Amino acid sequence: EDQVTQSPEALRLQEGESSSLNCSYTVSGLRGLFWYRQDPGKGPEFLFTLYSAGEEKEKERLKATLTKKESFLHITAPKPEDSATYLCAVQGKTSYDKVIFGPGTSLSVIP
Amino acid sequence: AAGVIQSPRHLIKEKRETATLKCYPIPRHDTVYWYQQGPGQDPQFLISFYEKMQSDKGSIPDRFSAQQFSDYHSELNMSSLELGDSALYFCASSPPWTSRNSGANVLTFGAGSRLTVL
Numbered sequence: 019e020d021q022v023t024q025s026p027e028a029l030r031l032q033e034g035e036s037s038s039l040n041c042s043y044t045v046s047g048l049r050g051l052f053w054y055r056q057d058p059g060k061g062p063e064f065l066f067t068l069y070s071a072g073e074e075k076e077k078e079r080l081k082a083t084l085t086k087k088e089s090f091l092h093i094t095a096p097k098p099e100d101s102a103t104y105l106c107a108v109q110g111k112t113s114y115d116k117v118i119f120g121p122g123t124s125l126s127v128i129p
Numbered sequence: 130a131a132g133v134i135q136s137p138r139h140l141i142k143e144k145r146e147t148a149t150l151k152c153y154p155i156p157r158h159d160t161v162y163w164y165q166q167g168p169g170q171d172p173q174f175l176i177s178f179y180e181k182m183q184s185d186k187g188s189i190p191d192r193f194s195a196q197q198f199s200d201y202h203s204e205l206n207m208s209s210l211e212l213g214d215s216a217l218y219f220c221a222s223s224p225p226w227t228s229r230n231s232g233a234n235v236l237t238f239g240a241g242s243r244l245t246v247l
Contacts, residue, residue, distance in 0.1 A: 050233025061133075061219050061238030062172065069231050105171065109233055115160055115177040115223075116185040117234055122171055 020045045020110045022120035030126045031096055039091040039104055039123045047111030051089050053082050054105040056122070062105055065091075096127045131155055133239035135220050141245045142210050150205040150242045154222030160184065161203040162221040162236060163195055172219060178203060210246045217241045 021044045031037055043051065050069055054062035066075045068084040075082050079100065081092040091104055103122040110116075134153040142148050154161050160179045164172035165188075174187035178197035189195075192210075197203045201222075207214060221236035 049231055052233075052235070059217070059241070059243075061221070061241050062236075064235055064237065067233055067235055069233065111232075114184045115162065115179060115234055116174055116187060117162070117236060118174060119164075119171045 020108055020113070020116075020118045022106055022108055022118055024104075024106050024120040024123050026123060027121070028124040028126070030128065031093075033097060033127055033129050034095045036092070036094045036096070038093070039125070041089040041091070041106030041120055042087060043089070043106070043108045043120075044087075045108045045110040049109040049111050051084055052107040052109070052117065053080075053089070053091055054107060054119075056103045056105055058103075062119075065104075093125070096125075098127045098129050101125055101127045133220055133222050133237055135218075135239035135242050137242060138240065139243050139245075141247065143247055144210055144212065146210050146246075148207045148210060148244060150207075150218055150220075150244075152203045152205070152220030152222075152239060154201050154203070154220075155224075155237055157224065158222035158237075159201060159225050160223045160234065161197055161201065162223070163189075163203070163205050164219040164221065164238075166217045166219060166241075168216075175205070207244075210244075212246050215244060215246045217243050 053065040056062045066082040106120040162177045163175040175189040221238045223234040
């Protein structure tokens with residue numbers, strides 16, 4: 019069965035203090051690994067899709083990387099507006115449409 | 130740009146009552162998903178529909194049912210409501226297979242429907 023775990027559960031950073039979030043996954047053939055951002059009480063917002071090991075994607079202060087077992091979301095010089103829960107999700111090749119989410123990392127960036 | 134529309138945004142029901150949530154996907158998106166998110170929890174996959182047929186099923190209780198209609202909107206019907214059903218229910222949609230990279234589904238989520246069962 020496809021599984022996703024994320025660490026840390028919560029992360030508190032000073033503004034400008036770079037760090038990384040981890041996503042570990044188990045899937046029977048990876049169709050795609052996704053990163054989403056979720057603000058309290060709102061729906062998840064798509065950030066990146068990664069398809070194969072070695073792939074990297076960047077967007078502003080965020081950079082996502084992928085290995086065969088893990089993905090990292092690197093946050094460079096974060097700002098308070100980056101505070102949110104970051105969700106990792108996977109879609110395996112054994113299911114048609116199912117996308118499984120991890121528990122998320124709650125990020126707080128302190129001014 | 131048009132987004133995923135969910136209604137109602139808030140719903141309060143008593144135990145054992147029935148509730149119906151509606152979802153209108155982004156135009157030309159043919160796949161609809163339902164997720165349940167309890168307080169402090171990750172979104173749990175309930176069910177998905179592609180071209181009006183159920184495509185995948187997750188941890189959806191037998192008391193719940195869903196369908197997708199000819200205009201691609203979807204409804205989630207929940208009966209015999211329990212206190213534990215109180216949660217945010219998200220609908221998401223994704224574009225047709227022909228426009229997906231490697232078949233990976235990029236989901237666009239709606240704002241959610243908050244169900245409170247008293």
